[in-house]
Amino acid sequence: MNNFRLLDQNEYDKVWDIFNELFDFKPSICLFPAIRTKKPQLKFDISGNYNLNFPYDKLENLALSLFLKITKPGDRIYALDWMHSCYDFDPRQQMDRDEFGEWVVPIFPNGDYYIFLSKDFENTWFGHPWEQTITLAGEALVKHGNELKAAFEKINITIFDKTKLH
Numbered sequence: 001m002n003n004f005r006l007l008d009q010n011e012y013d014k015v016w017d018i019f020n021e022l023f024d025f026k027p028s029i030c031l032f033p034a035i036r037t038k039k040p041q042l043k044f045d046i047s048g049n050y051n052l053n054f055p056y057d058k059l060e061n062l063a064l065s066l067f068l069k070i071t072k073p074g075d076r077i078y079a080l081d082w083m084h085s086c087y088d089f090d091p092r093q094q095m096d097r098d099e100f101g102e103w104v105v106p107i108f109p110n111g112d113y114y115i116f117l118s119k120d121f122e123n124t125w126f127g128h129p130w131e132q133t134i135t136l137a138g139e140a141l142v143k144h145g146n147e148l149k150a151a152f153e154k155i156n157i158t159i160f161d162k163t164k165l166h
Contacts, residue, residue, distance in 0.1 A: 004087040004104040029130040040142040043160035047132040067091035079105035082113035
């Protein structure tokens with residue numbers, strides 16, 4: 001692993017403490033939403049994409065595009081995997097992959113909460129596997145997410161409809 005840097009225990013604890021406080025994180029497999037914030041939000045429905053044909057590489061490219069827009073050269077982003085090892089990485093460098101070909105912390109929430117957030121905690125990509133959503137929170141991330149709505153729709157990721165039950 002060259003790009004993904006494992007957080008030491010002190011940084012791990014600090015990042016989770018701040019995230020929990022800022023986003024009132026309440027993990028649950030049936031009570032939604034899991035995060036609450038006054039930051040602008042854009043929530044996408046990914047419920048139709050839990051299959052082998054989903055173009056994960058296109059979602060990774062969209063995420064990288066967003067991460068590049070909210071960072072400057074040299075900035076790193078936190079990559080959190082709830083209850084597991086967490087990292088930071090530079091979105092301008094090669095993305096390290098695991099034995100399944102996914103990023104070390106996957107962008108698609110396929111079994112756990114996967115969270116990507118700017119080091120200033122202003123912008124967050126929150127993947128929720130049980131609600132089957134991806135929520136963008138923060139002014140810059142929402143702005144750029146709205147600009148890419150059509151690209152998300154091309155891979156069957158649409159704006160979340162609160163009235164739809166999974």
